[in-house]
Amino acid sequence: MFYSIKQSSRLWTFLVFAIFACLAALPAHAHVGSPDVYAEGNAGPYKLFVTVRPPLVIPGVAEIEVRADAAPSASGIEITPIPLTGEASKHPPVADVMKQSAQDKQFFTGTLWIMAPGSWQVRFLVHGSQGDGVLSIPLPATARGTLGMQTNLGIILAVLGAFLILGIVGIVGAAVQDAQLAPGTEASKAARMRAAVAMGVAFVIIAGMVVFGYIWWNNDAQQYSANVYKPLNMRAKLTADHRLKLNLADPGWLKARRLDDFVLDHNHLMHLYMIREPNLDVVFHLHPDQIAPGEFEMPLPSVLAGQYRLYADVVHANGFPETLVASLTLPAINGVPLTGDNSAGTVPPIALSSSSACVAPTGKPRFQFPDGYSMMWDNPEPQPAKTPELYQFSLFAPDGKPASDTGLYMDMLGHAAFVKTDGTVFAHVHPSGTVAMAALMMAEAQNQSPKQQQSKPGMDTSGMNMQGMDMSGIEHSGHQPNVVGFPYGFPTPGQYRIFVQMKHGQTVETAAFDACAKPAKVQ
Template identity: 50%
Template sequence: MRRAGFHAGLSLVVAVAMLLAAPRAWAHVGSKDVFEQVDAGPYKLFVTIRPPTVIPGVAAIEVRSSGAAVDSIEITPMPMTGEAAKHPPTPDTMKRSADDRAFFTGNLWMMASGSWEVRFRIAGAEGEQVAAVPVPAIALQTLKMKRGLGMVLGLLGLLLVFGMVGIVGAAVRDARLEPGAGPSADRRLRAGFAMVAALVVMAFAVWGGAKWWNVEAASYSRDIYHPLVMTPVLTGNQLQLQITAFKPKVKEVWRESRGRSNNDFLPDHGHLMHLYAIRWPEMDVAFHLHPALTGKGLFEDALPAMPPGEYHLYADVVHANGFPETLTATLDVPAGTQGGALGPEDAAGRPAPVSSGMLGASYTLPDGYVMVWDKPAVIHATTGYAFRFRLMGPDGKPAADMQPYLGMAGHAAFVKTDGTVFAHTHPEGSAAMAAVMLADASTGGSTNTGMSGDMPGMAMDMPMNATPMSNVVEFPYGFPTPGRYRVFVQMKHGGTVETGVFDVMVN
C-alpha cells in the first residue's frame, strides 16, 4: 500500500487505494504457488493452490481428480495452529468443469498472514474422504496505485471539496431569501466567510485523512514478510550458520515474526535444515547438506571437499506452526579449503557449466547409472506438471536396488539460472513435508503416503515392506516465470545417492 497519484489527499482515495494494494506471498524463493499430489483413500487429487495476492485475499484452487470417480469437493480455509484452527468456517463447494468432469475450481478467502491449510472433503462413489494441503500466505510486497487512476480519484476528490464549499456558501447566502429576492451585500459577505471556514474544515479533514493513511500504510508495511537472516561463517571447513530475526529500520518489530523464532524448528525428513549450496554463476557444483542445530539459531556442519568459488546457499526450515522458510546467503569458499567426506545422507553433483549449453533429458552419472527426464515437449510457466524421472542402470535396464532417500523416493530442486527462483520439492509436492504432516494430522488420519515419520506423535513412517521401490519418481511442480532453469534430482540406489542435473527452457 503506497500513496501514488494522491493529489487531493482525500480519504476517498485512501479507501480505494487500500482495496487495490496487492502484496504477494510464496514459501520458496520466487515460487509462491503450491502443487501437491494427494491420496485420499480411493481418490487421487492433483491440487494447485495459488495463494492470495492481497492479505486478506482470495486463494485460487484447482483440482484434477483421478482414481475413483469424484462427485463433489468441498474446501475450507483454516489456520494450521491456534484457536481459530478449532473453528472452521462454512465450506465452499468447488465448481466442476462442464467440459472436463474430473476438473474442479474454487476460491477461498485467507484472512491473515501465516501458515494456513486448505481442507478438502471429497465425496464420490467410494464414500467420503478428508485431506488437507498446507498453504503459506504472507504479504511480501506492495504495489503502487496506477498513476492514471490516482489522478482521476484526485480530481474527483477536489470536485467533492469544492462542491461542499459551494454548498455551504449557497446555504448561507440564499437559504432565507424570499422568492425572487436577491442576496444583500451583507449576506454575500457572510457567505464568503462561511466558504472560507468550510474550506479550512475540509482542509483539516483532508490532512486528518492523510495522517490516517500514513499510519495505515506504515502498519501494513510492518506486516511485509522478511525471512529470518542467515549469516554464514566459514573457518577451515567448519561452516556456521547463525539465524537471527530480521531487524526493520523502524523501531517496531515486524508483527508476524512473533510467530517465528530461530529456535522453533520442526524436523523435516529427519533434519532441521536442508541446505543447498550451488556454485554461482555457472551452477556447475551443487551440494545437498544437512547442518545440525548446536545452539539457539546456530547450525553447524563440516563441509565436504568443495571446489573454490562463490556459493549461493538455500536453507529450508519449518517452524512449529508449519510455516516454511527458505533462508538465503552467499558463501565464498577459498582455494585450498580442506574438506571432509560427504555425509551418508548428503548429495553432490557436478554438471557442466550453464555457459556451455543446455543439458539434455538424459544425464549420465559418474558410476555409469543414467537418470532420464520424461520431459514434456513444451513447458509453460504457471502450469502444474507431474515431472517424471527414471533411474537406469549401466546396462540400460531400470535400476533394481532402489532405496528411499531421506524417507522419499527422491528430492528435487528447481533453480532459475538468474537466481530469482528456488524450490525444493518432493514426490508429494512443493509443500514442506513437516507442514504436510501437521495438516494431515488435523484431518484425523494419514492421507498423504510416502512420508517419513519425523515428528513426535505422528505415526507416518514410510512403509518398508518387501516390495521393491520403483526406479521412477514424479515431482508435482509449476515454474512461476518463463526462462531457463536448472533442475537437480536426487535418487538413491544401494548405498549411493545420485544427483541428476537437467536444464529446461520454460515458455
C-alpha cells in the same frame, strides 16, 4: 476567491493521488519467489493434483484448483480453511463447495478466505463413486506485500474527488449568499462577502479532513507494512578449519516466531542447498547440525572455489516452513568425505540465453553420470508460468534399462530443486509437492487415525519423527520405481535449472536439466 479554490483543489487532487500510490510487493515466502503451493496426494481412493495460490495480503482470498484422476471419478469437493495446529484446528468452519467445470468434470475451482497470518491447512472432502475421502494440504499464509491501486483509477478518483470538493464549497457559498433571497433579487456586496468567507472556511475544513485522512491512511499502511512477512535472516561464515557456521536472526515479524522450535523433517532440522553462481554448475545438499538456538554448523566437504548462494529450509513447530538465503565466497577446500544424507553434484555450466523465447529441447534430455547410470527428463515441453505440471524423470542403469536398484533418498523417491538463473526463485520440491513434509504429516494426522495412515508411493515416513504418529508396518525397503514426478509450476517467465536427485544402491545421483518458462496465459 474562485481562483484560490481552484488552486487548492489541485493540492487536494495531489493528496488523493498520493494516498492511492502503489506500494511494491515484497518477494518473500517459505520458498524464495515461489509462493504458490503445488501438491499431489490421495483423498481416500481419489488421487488429487492440488494448486493453492495464497493471497498477497492477509486477510485475503486464496485461489484453489484441483485436478482429480478420472478413475475413480470425483463428483464433488468441499474445502475448508483450518489452522494447522492449536485449539482452532479442532473446530473447522463450514466448508465451501468447489465449482466443477462444465467442460471437464474432474477439474474443480474454489476460493477461501484466509483471515490471519501463520500456518494453515486446506482440507479437501471429496465425494465420488467410491464414497468420501479426505486430504489436507498445508498452506503457509503471510502478507507478502500491499495491494496498490492502478494509476488510471487513482487519477479518475482524484478528478472526481476534486469535483466533489468544489461542489461542496459551492453549495456552502450558495446557501449563505442566496438561500434567503427573494426570487429575482440580487445579492448584496455584504452577502457576497459572507459567502466568500463561508466558502473559504468550508474549504479549510474539508482540506483539513483530507489531510487528516491522509495521515490516518499513511499510519495504517505503515502498521500493515510492519506485518508483511520478513524471513529469518541468515549469516554464513567459513571458519579457519573449514567449518560452515550459520547464524539465524529474527528481523521482527510475528511475536510468536522463535529460533528454538524447529522440528525434524526427513530426520534433519535443516536442509541446505549450496549452489555455485552464476553458472549453477556445483550443487550441495547438506544438513548442518543445530549447536544452539539459531546456530547451525557443519564441516564442509571438498568444495570448488567460487561464489555460492545458500538456501536453507527449516520448519517451525507449528508447521510453518521458511527458506533462508545467504551468500558466501569460498576458496577451494579439501574437506571431509560426504556422509549420511549429505550429497553433491558437479554438472555442466548453464547456457544463459539472451532471448526470452522458450525453445523445447530436441527429444528427451538425458543426463549421463560417471558410473554409467543416466537420468531422463520425460516431459520437457516448455510450460507457461504459473501452470501446474508434474515434472517427471526416470533413472536408467548402465545397460540402458530402467534402474532395478532404485532406493529412497531421505524417505523419498527423489528430491528436486527448481532454481531461476537470476537467483530470484528457489523451491525444494518432493514427489508430494512443494509443501514441507513435517507440515503435511501434521495435517494428515488430523484426518486419520495412526493405523489408517498410509504413505504416498515412493515415500518412507519412518524418518519424519513426528510425535504422536505410528509409522509401524510401513514398507521401508525393497524395489522402488525408477520414475519420479514433482508437482510444480514456474512462478515467473524465464530460465531455470532443475536439480534432480535419485538414489540407487548407496549412490545418490544429482542431475541438472535446463528449463524455460513462457509468459503466463492471459485469463
